[in-house]
Amino acid sequence: MKRSLQITLLVVVAALGLAAGLAWQAWRDQPATVPDATGTPGSDARSTITSLVVGKRRPDYQLPDLEGQARSAAAYDGKVVMVNFWATWCPPCVREMPALEELYETYRDRGLVVVGIALDNGEAVVDFVDPMGIEYPILIGEDDGIDISRDYGNRLGVLPYTVIIGRDGIIRHAHPGEIDLEQARAYVEPLL
Structure with a gap:
């Protein structure tokens, strides 16, 4: 029983790590926002x-x-x-x-x-x-x-x-x- 709990915890930690890594990569790869810098007054x-x-x-x-x-x-x-x-x-x-x-x-x-x-x-x-x-x-x-x-x-x-x-x-x-x-x-x- 103890062994199956360890395996379950290992799988959960690995899944959370994978999800966090994928979320970070998606956030990092999103296009940067470019400020409105057309030089128009009031921008x-x-x-x-x-x-x-x-x-x-x-x-x-x-x-x-x-x-x-x-x-x-x-x-x-x-x-x-x-x-x-x-x-x-x-x-x-x-x-x-x-x-x-x-x-x-x-x-x-x-x-x-x-x-x-x-x-x-x-x-x-x-x-x-x-x-x-x-x-x-x-x-x-x-x-x-x-x-x-x-x-x-x-x-x-x-x-x-x-x-x-x-x-x-x-x-x-x-x-x-x-x-x-x-x-x-x-x-x-x-x-x-």
Whole structure:
């Protein structure tokens, strides 16, 4: 009798372990929810991010550019700076790059700098950017870029993610999600 009780308990424990393992795997494999980060006014992601960083001094960073030269946020002090966090594998990031290039070409003589911080490895970024004809500075962020993006208010990990900084180094706007030329102009022109 004692032996059959031990076997029954062993079967019950094994069944519970199997059920728990299957439940954990099902929970782990469910698709992640992506926050609404379209950049539309009033979206939860936008409101959250804006409240975290707008009005605060921009954090410093130091990252290599495409040639391997170290660049810091302080190098752009006194200019209006648009920092754009992006990745080569992010379709909205790639779609907005021509608008950012046009904005840079139009306003750089008036003191605008667009800085792209790529969350990829250097070789992938160089191979990707070269044929695109992007003239604004591109920095290689890799894993450090993710931390810098968080420092700039991107707690949700949204890509693309853009921050506009005034000449005084204060963050004036944060834009989660794809940005178009008209939105970018609306953020930048009053600061020039």
